[in-house]
Amino acid sequence: MPGNIVEVENLVKHYPPDVKAVDDISFSIGKGQIFSMLGPNGAGKTTTVEILEGLRNPTSGSARVLGADIFKDYSKIRGRVGTLPQNFEPFDLLKPTEAVQYWATLYDLKITKTEVNRLIESVNLTERKNLMSKKLSGGEKRKLGIALSLVNNPELLFLDEPTTGLDPKARRDLWNLITEIRDKGATIFLTTHYLDEAEKLANDVAIMHRGKIIAQGRPDELVNRYGSSTIIVLEGAGKAGFEKLGKMNIKASIDEMDGRNVLVPVKKHSDMKSMMATLANSDIAMEDIYTRRETLEDVFLNLIGKKMEDGVLKE
Amino acid sequence: MSRLISDMVNFGRQYLRSKVGLFFALIFPILLILVFGAIFTGGGNSKISLHIQDLDQGGMGEVFIRAMNNTSAFNIIEVPLSEDINQYIKNNSLTVALVVPKNFSADIGMRLALPNTTGLVNVTVYGDPSKTTYSMVLGATAAVSNGMNFGLAGTHPIVGAEGRSISATENFNYMDFYLPGIIGMTVMTNALFAMTANCAEYRQRNYFKLLATTNIKKWEWLVSKFIFYALLLSVALVLTYLVGRMAFNMQSVLTPMAFVLIAAGAFTFTAMGMLLGVFIKDPEGASAIANAVGFPMMFLSGSFFPLEIMPGYLQSIAGALPLTYLNNGLRDTMVYFNDGNALVNLGVVFVVGLIFFVLASRLMSWKEK
Numbered sequence: 036m037p038g039n040i041v042e043v044e045n046l047v048k049h050y051p052p053d054v055k056a057v058d059d060i061s062f063s064i065g066k067g068q069i070f071s072m073l074g075p076n077g078a079g080k081t082t083t084v085e086i087l088e089g090l091r092n093p094t095s096g097s098a099r100v101l102g103a104d105i106f107k108d109y110s111k112i113r114g115r116v117g118t119l120p121q122n123f124e125p126f127d128l129l130k131p132t133e134a135v136q137y138w139a140t141l142y143d144l145k146i147t148k149t150e151v152n153r154l155i156e157s158v159n160l161t162e163r164k165n166l167m168s169k170k171l172s173g174g175e176k177r178k179l180g181i182a183l184s185l186v187n188n189p190e191l192l193f194l195d196e197p198t199t200g201l202d203p204k205a206r207r208d209l210w211n212l213i214t215e216i217r218d219k220g221a222t223i224f225l226t227t228h229y230l231d232e233a234e235k236l237a238n239d240v241a242i243m244h245r246g247k248i249i250a251q252g253r254p255d256e257l258v259n260r261y262g263s264s265t266i267i268v269l270e271g272a273g274k275a276g277f278e279k280l281g282k283m284n285i286k287a288s289i290d291e292m293d294g295r296n297v298l299v300p301v302k303k304h305s306d307m308k309s310m311m312a313t314l315a316n317s318d319i320a321m322e323d324i325y326t327r328r329e330t331l332e333d334v335f336l337n338l339i340g341k342k343m344e345d346g347v348l349k350e
Numbered sequence: 351m352s353r354l355i356s357d358m359v360n361f362g363r364q365y366l367r368s369k370v371g372l373f374f375a376l377i378f379p380i381l382l383i384l385v386f387g388a389i390f391t392g393g394g395n396s397k398i399s400l401h402i403q404d405l406d407q408g409g410m411g412e413v414f415i416r417a418m419n420n421t422s423a424f425n426i427i428e429v430p431l432s433e434d435i436n437q438y439i440k441n442n443s444l445t446v447a448l449v450v451p452k453n454f455s456a457d458i459g460m461r462l463a464l465p466n467t468t469g470l471v472n473v474t475v476y477g478d479p480s481k482t483t484y485s486m487v488l489g490a491t492a493a494v495s496n497g498m499n500f501g502l503a504g505t506h507p508i509v510g511a512e513g514r515s516i517s518a519t520e521n522f523n524y525m526d527f528y529l530p531g532i533i534g535m536t537v538m539t540n541a542l543f544a545m546t547a548n549c550a551e552y553r554q555r556n557y558f559k560l561l562a563t564t565n566i567k568k569w570e571w572l573v574s575k576f577i578f579y580a581l582l583l584s585v586a587l588v589l590t591y592l593v594g595r596m597a598f599n600m601q602s603v604l605t606p607m608a609f610v611l612i613a614a615g616a617f618t619f620t621a622m623g624m625l626l627g628v629f630i631k632d633p634e635g636a637s638a639i640a641n642a643v644g645f646p647m648m649f650l651s652g653s654f655f656p657l658e659i660m661p662g663y664l665q666s667i668a669g670a671l672p673l674t675y676l677n678n679g680l681r682d683t684m685v686y687f688n689d690g691n692a693l694v695n696l697g698v699v700f701v702v703g704l705i706f707f708v709l710a711s712r713l714m715s716w717k718e719k
Contacts, residue, residue: 085559085718088559088563089562089563089717090559090562090563090716090717090718091717091718092717113563113564113565114565116563118559118560118563120556120559120560121556122556123556124555124556126360126364126557127364128363128364128367128368129360129363129364133360133363136356137356137357137359137360138564140352140353140356141353141356141357141561141564141565141566142564142565143352143353143565167367183560
């Protein structure tokens, strides 16, 4: 479609003898969007990103990035694309200011000291700009990586699992930064195995599993399409509450995150009132009862049948 | 060009900030020259301890031992007469000992009285033939015996030998011959070991992938490393030379050809490190393979020992090592002032480097398959 920044059709990457890292995927990314490719480790996310970055050759299929066929004309768009690879580590013995200046020259750009400082400031590293990079925290190192990827003011930014391994605060800081970059007009291709990250940041999500895209759309669309609409949470009901619901022939599950809450999915909105009344009037011991919408986490569980923790699928 | 210069400056900045890199490039060769200089140019007790058992207890035995002492090469230690010499050697882990036999003086007297009597009156040198001390004691004993023979015969030697330096400058000492080997070894270890490790680190940390997304070309990255090492090692050469000159009064000369050879060596061993780096995935593997290649080359290429003392098959291996030609070239120009021979060695080093460079450029991939 005209205006799309990335267009991928029937992309395939096979490794002999029988590994299908990417298995016939198609998708497109509109201008100014955050597109999130979500999936567990080994799903094929990084292989897809690296094909689009010109770092791997596909087995078959086609891909256009910023209007150029990446298999023939990648050199024409190299300067318009920014990249943060997975597990990015900066050069330990360069200061952030030196690293930014160095990286700019590799793109044939002349960058002034003021511009370097502005870029460092945009990723909130001003107070740390004169430290050796090895002294930066994990989150600060990723921020420096993002600063390097922004040095050529890219129209398209690839961020391959930018928050993996970071603490919650550092992750939230990076989320704000990514949103700011999108708001300034860049298109972002973000891979992640954090469901909350994709839900929070992405305009469009593709869930990838075993080399295939098994679902794609806006986060709320995916929840509506693959979720059970609404969940009633019986806080603190525990295993005893779960067993009582079984005797009442009400379908329920125990929230695996804490093991205390019991979750009752309600498909139809019209059934909600009567179900709430039934549960409130039952003799199940609980601390509170409330409803919440399903999330991408529930969608993922429904689609794949397993939960995902730190990129690993769990039964 | 700006990409190449920027890459070189930032690579150099990191290298010089790494204390380990700086130590091996600039401090280590100076330490080597100081340590070897202290060993080989005196300043300490360089005499060999020689244990002598005088079973003769007569005048000739005493004369012989005194003559050995007068060579100034030995600290003479007397072995008690009650000791069995074989057991004494074993108990004291000696590599060499000398025994003046019983009746040494009487037998010499008999030979003088009866000139037609055949056979020599021998002193016995016990020792381990694989040790240099044994050869030195044997040589000195033969010389002292000859001296005694002339004295006993009432004559004096006519034909002799005079030692003279083979270099163009007669004041050269051992360290002048040793310096080129240290410089060659420094060039090899810094460029080869560091580049092999760098390639592994760049691959492990995904720097190659990052570089592949920028405009820098692979050859620019390779050349920037070569130029950096050529400059760094030239500084190392000057520093080591100045320290050697001040500490040991070395007379060898830093010629322009020496700098050209350093540049060629940096080129060859940088390219060799990159070529090894093609096949290595992690820094631990890099260290192992660089050691496996570098250390044998260091010992076989004449950096520390003259090639002539090695067996023929090792000399053949040495002939296939680029460091041999770098060492020879540096000696040609710095010690013998023979830039013609140095040029031939330079040519070999450069051609080998060019082959490594072309192979590394073709085989090294910044992208994944």
